[in-house]
Amino acid sequence: MGALKETLRKVLAEENERIKKLLVGHGEKVVDQVTLSQIFGGSRSIKSLFCDTSSVPPEKGLILRGYPIGELAGRSPEEVFYLLLVGKLPDAAALKDLQDEWKARREVPAYVWPVIDATPIDTHPMTVLSIGILAMQKDSLFFQRYEDEMPKDQYWEATFEDALTLTARLPDLCAYIYRRSFKKGPRIAPDPTKDWAGGFVHQLGLADPGGALSELMRLYLVLHSDHGGGNVSANAAATVNSALSDLYYSLAAGLNGLAGPLHGLANQECLTWIQGVMKKFGGVPSVQQITQFAEETLAAKRVIPGYGHAVLRVTDPRFTSFVEFGKKRCPEDPVFKTVLNVFEAVPKVLQKHPKIKNPWPNVDAASGSLLCHYGLTEQNYYTVLFALSRALGICAQAVHARGCGIPIVRPTAATLDALEKAAKS
Numbered sequence: 456m457g458a459l460k461e462t463l464r465k466v467l468a469e470e471n472e473r474i475k476k477l478l479v480g481h482g483e484k485v486v487d488q489v490t491l492s493q494i495f496g497g498s499r500s501i502k503s504l505f506c507d508t509s510s511v512p513p514e515k516g517l518i519l520r521g522y523p524i525g526e527l528a529g530r531s532p533e534e535v536f537y538l539l540l541v542g543k544l545p546d547a548a549a550l551k552d553l554q555d556e557w558k559a560r561r562e563v564p565a566y567v568w569p570v571i572d573a574t575p576i577d578t579h580p581m582t583v584l585s586i587g588i589l590a591m592q593k594d595s596l597f598f599q600r601y602e603d604e605m606p607k608d609q610y611w612e613a614t615f616e617d618a619l620t621l622t623a624r625l626p627d628l629c630a631y632i633y634r635r636s637f638k639k640g641p642r643i644a645p646d647p648t649k650d651w652a653g654g655f656v657h658q659l660g661l662a663d664p665g666g667a668l669s670e671l672m673r674l675y676l677v678l679h680s681d682h683g684g685g686n687v688s689a690n691a692a693a694t695v696n697s698a699l700s701d702l703y704y705s706l707a708a709g710l711n712g713l714a715g716p717l718h719g720l721a722n723q724e725c726l727t728w729i730q731g732v733m734k735k736f737g738g739v740p741s742v743q744q745i746t747q748f749a750e751e752t753l754a755a756k757r758v759i760p761g762y763g764h765a766v767l768r769v770t771d772p773r774f775t776s777f778v779e780f781g782k783k784r785c786p787e788d789p790v791f792k793t794v795l796n797v798f799e800a801v802p803k804v805l806q807k808h809p810k811i812k813n814p815w816p817n818v819d820a821a822s823g824s825l826l827c828h829y830g831l832t833e834q835n836y837y838t839v840l841f842a843l844s845r846a847l848g849i850c851a852q853a854v855h856a857r858g859c860g861i862p863i864v865r866p867t868a869a870t871l872d873a874l875e876k877a878a879k880s
């Protein structure tokens with residue numbers, strides 16, 4: 456891993472130089488302003504964070520290190536993790552280096568399994584994942600080295616080591632959570648011949664003749680890897696990490712945010728909603744029937760999962776990539792066909808409500824239908840897949856934040872009195 460670490464050292468030195476230059480003479484430059492509505496509106500669109508791994512222009516969607524996400528659809532999670540860390544795709548040697556490193560570190564320590572086994576079997580898989588990550592916290596190199604008086608300029612190296620170990624171990628941990636939660640049998644040992652996604656599918660123990668599920672998993676793990684710095688999971692993890700809580704604490708914090716139904720849990724909710732409409736109409740519902748069902752959902756003051764977004768104002772390109780996969784691989788699947796009909800019906804329903812700023816599908820609108828098609832039918836598990844992927848972005852962001860010396864995050868909260876005074880002034 457020496458080569459990747461040395462490349463990162465150079466990349467971080469250049470990044471720091473750019474930040475230093477930017478701040479000299481421009482430190483007081485105003486880049487945004489804050490309105491009262493934004494303070495009461497979830498801080499939407501205020502530019503107050505720094506994140507260089509990816510960005511989400513509202514009219515385009517996710518861009519990872521300059522690559523629109525659709526262009527990365529054929530890549531592996533390993534390549535994307537390298538890209539997030541270093542800013543460019545790896546050559547063959549660098550890719551092999553990272554794959555070998557992940558393989559060497561992938562075994563979850565034996566003390567973790569009894570911790571997992573102590574949770575009630577009906578505990579949500581996201582809770583079990585969070586517990587599993589925190590159970591490994593004692594292995595944090597950052598934590599240990601901080602206790603040994605690590606100097607500040609080495610924070611990023613210790614964070615990088617934790618990032619590699621954590622991301623290497625997660626497939627094993629996540630696969631066991633699946634096997635245990637859904638009574639699929641004992642843990643399956645890692646297969647050293649497989650890549651990160653293929654090895655994970657192998658450990659899930661699902662049939663994968665022809666490798667289509669592994670291909671879908673590769674796509675899934677690429678598409679969910681990062682989404683800028685302001686989303687709940689990235690933002691929560693970055694805030695916690697800025698207190699120099701190590702990556703185990705920070706990742707668990709971020710993933711706890713991902714477990715919310717307005718964020719990552721929406722992919723589980725989305726499949727449940729789709730199954731609800733299919734059940735009601737006895738098969739693949741027509742666009743008209745879905746329209747009626749969607750209007751009933753809104754009338755019941757519920758959200759339609761998989762639609763809308765806090766930033767995006769177009770169809771999420773990650774949804775488009777999943778749809779392209781489905782059209783190629785399983786166009787006749789009834790759940791997938793329903794997803795396409797929902798795409799025709801729901802935006803028109805949402806557009807009738809001007810308060811809904813984005814009527815278009817997000818990443819969660821199609822993935823469940825594809826997972827179901829390949830036998831991964833337990834939707835309570837879907838956010839764990841999202842988490843496995845999002846860990847790549849969270850870890851890469853933390854390495855850069857510590858490498859750039861970003862201080863503890865501490866915005867100021869105003870009282871109602873102070874805001875009323877500001878409104879009058």
Ligand code: CMX
Pocket residue numbers: 686716717718719720721753757758759760761762763764765766810811812813817818819
């Ligand atoms: N169905 C019904 N109502 C919706 C809606 C949807 N899909 N999307 C937005 N709205 C509503 C909001 O609930 C809000 O209502 P209130 O004013 O009554 O509170 C109103 O429209 C305005 O919301 P907005 O400004 O358009 O959207 P927000 O930035 O507040 O919220 C999001 C964004 C994603 C939470 C919202 O669109 C939503 O709840 N979508 C469904 C859940 C979902 O798919 N989440 C996954 C997002 C992707 C991810 O992070 O993983």
